[in-house]
Amino acid sequence: MFILVNLKAYPCDPIAVATAARDVAEASGARIGVAPQAADLARVAETGVETWAQHVSPNGHGSHTGSTLAEAVADNGAAGTLINHSENRLKLADIDGSVGAAERAGLETIVCANNPAQIGAAAALSPDAVAVEPPELIGGDVSVATADPGIVEDAVTAAEAVDPEVDVFCGAGVSTGDDVDAAGELGASGVLLASGVAKADDPAAVLEDLVSGL
Numbered sequence: 001m002f003i004l005v006n007l008k009a010y011p012c013d014p015i016a017v018a019t020a021a022r023d024v025a026e027a028s029g030a031r032i033g034v035a036p037q038a039a040d041l042a043r044v045a046e047t048g049v050e051t052w053a054q055h056v057s058p059n060g061h062g063s064h065t066g067s068t069l070a071e072a073v074a075d076n077g078a079a080g081t082l083i084n085h086s087e088n089r090l091k092l093a094d095i096d097g098s099v100g101a102a103e104r105a106g107l108e109t110i111v112c113a114n115n116p117a118q119i120g121a122a123a124a125l126s127p128d129a130v131a132v133e134p135p136e137l138i139g140g141d142v143s144v145a146t147a148d149p150g151i152v153e154d155a156v157t158a159a160e161a162v163d164p165e166v167d168v169f170c171g172a173g174v175s176t177g178d179d180v181d182a183a184g185e186l187g188a189s190g191v192l193l194a195s196g197v198a199k200a201d202d203p204a205a206v207l208e209d210l211v212s213g214l
């Protein structure tokens, strides 16, 4: 299971979380990534943790003010990028463009989607993974695997029908090792989470619990 911690724009210390994630990953052998704000990518990557961007733009170099260039993200140490997070939704053509830009820059890609129908559409763009995150469960206390297990199973089925090579992750409300285990039992091969770690008093303790069943 891949555990990707999305720091969003939470007011946490990205270096403290990244250092804790690196240490827990090394001690446990689990794969843990951290996705900080774009401006923090290089500092987070310097900790040695697997570093992800929260977004890349569909465009390449040129007159595109305000872009997050996939090439710049890769040059600053990111291994991969989220695309189309529920809080940063893109048009279909731009999701396609961002997947292409990320792949040209050598980044791994996870395209987020709200429901199984969108998961099927996202899988058709051939990212490395898709992630189902019901918006109403994001930031809540109950994990998607508990609150709506059917949406995870249906997302796995939808992606499999389009492209069996595309991994399926899930996210929203994930904060414990039991949540990670439940997601795996439903067919997910990774989880995205944010508030459970970014808002924790002791992120290292939460990360240790998250990997405890792996």
Ligand SMILES: O=C(CO)COP(=O)(O)O
Binding pocket: 006, 085, 133, 137, 138, 139, 140, 171, 172, 173, 174, 192, 193, 194, 195, 196
């Ligand atoms: O949006 C998410 C991860 O990308 C999930 O957020 P929470 O873990 O805070 O529910």
